[in-house]
């Protein structure tokens with residue numbers, strides 16, 4: 001008999017759907033001793049929350065997140081709301097003794113992130129931040145190959161996350177999805193939204209980033225605000241490029257923009273080591289490319305590994321179909337939840353915890369400070 005974990009999903013937008021889908025699927029595909037029960041879905045609008053609850057199979061909907069935090073029957077709070085609400089909700093959830101799964105970025109800034117870390121650690125509640133790309137099997141395989149030493153010493157880590165959806169000056173700031181363009185709701189632009197993913201994955205695979213030197217640009221300086229109808233200055237970074245140093249001596253090169261015409265969500269990374277290189281592309285997320293200098297010269301070159309073997313060779317894939325059949329984006333959230341529930345069952349922490357995500361927040365802060373002041377900025381280790 002599985003232990004039931006009553007879940008409140010706060011936010012019924014894009015991430016509300018991916019997380020709810022994961023809660024529904026996880027027990028069917030992963031043999032963990034804990035099963036999520038969809039108890040309440042919460043949004044700003046009670047009717048919308050109820051419609052979401054009905055559609056996805058929650059017991060009820062609510063338009064009041066504070067009332068949800070106060071309920072004794074909720075075990076896990078799953079925070080899927082804009083960034084400016086993460087801290088208040090997570091701290092309230094921790095004080096109420098709830099386990100917390102929180103969307104990324106952890107917080108609006110480092111000071112807020114520290115308060116969130118203090119709250120979960122003081123309360124002793126299980127916590128995880130949703131940097132889900134770590135749990136794409138090909139990305140996890142890349143980490144395993146690095147840890148096994150197959151690349152040798154790492155020289156370079158480069159990552160890009162390119163989009164093109166805000167080029168039009170007609171895109172508003174504020175409102176569903178477009179809150180990302182409003183600095184009061186998002187904190188920052190591509191740095192916190194997209195580069196935070198790249199930074200989390202990079203530090204997980206290649207160790208801490210110690211220093212950064214960045215430039216940012218806001219190409220569209222004013223936009224109409226969806227809430228007020230007024231044209232207001234844009235406070236977010238539309239594009240960000242930064243160089244950095246990793247503690248292991250390797251050099252990092254990161255770029256993100258929402259102005260790369262033709263790209264929808266082009267997240268790529270390439271890692272160059274002494275013996276081999278690997279590269280990955282979200283648009284072909286089940287493949288990992290590998291080039292090994294130790295291969296015989298006549299066959300040396302890039303090979304494309306279809307990361308779908310189900311005999312234990314490829315991470316997570318033994319839980320899905322048969323070799324050769326791929327999975328996609330949604331499943332990274334199922335993996336994330338399976339790992340979190342497994343850790344809860346064993347009473348162990350799960351990474352990236354709030355504390356791990358705080359380190360990513362510090363790199364984002366160093367990047368933004370560097371761009372603002374046009375100089376190298378150190379990333380504090382503590």
Ligand SMILES: NC(=O)c1ccc[n+]([C@@H]2O[C@H](COP(=O)([O-])OP(=O)(O)OC[C@H]3O[C@@H](n4cnc5c(N)ncnc54)[C@H](O)[C@@H]3O)[C@@H](O)[C@H]2O)c1
Pocket residue numbers: 010011012013014015016042043044045065080081082083085103104105130131132175176177178179193
């Ligand atoms: N892990 C990823 O790949 C990924 C992808 C997209 C977004 N995100 C993160 O997920 C979070 C949500 O983004 P989204 O794309 O789902 O946004 P969204 O605009 O699609 O949905 C936001 C939801 O939050 C709800 N909400 C807003 N204020 C609320 C309040 N006071 N009480 C209750 N509900 C409230 C809205 O009703 C809406 O349902 C953000 O932190 C974002 O950075 C992560």
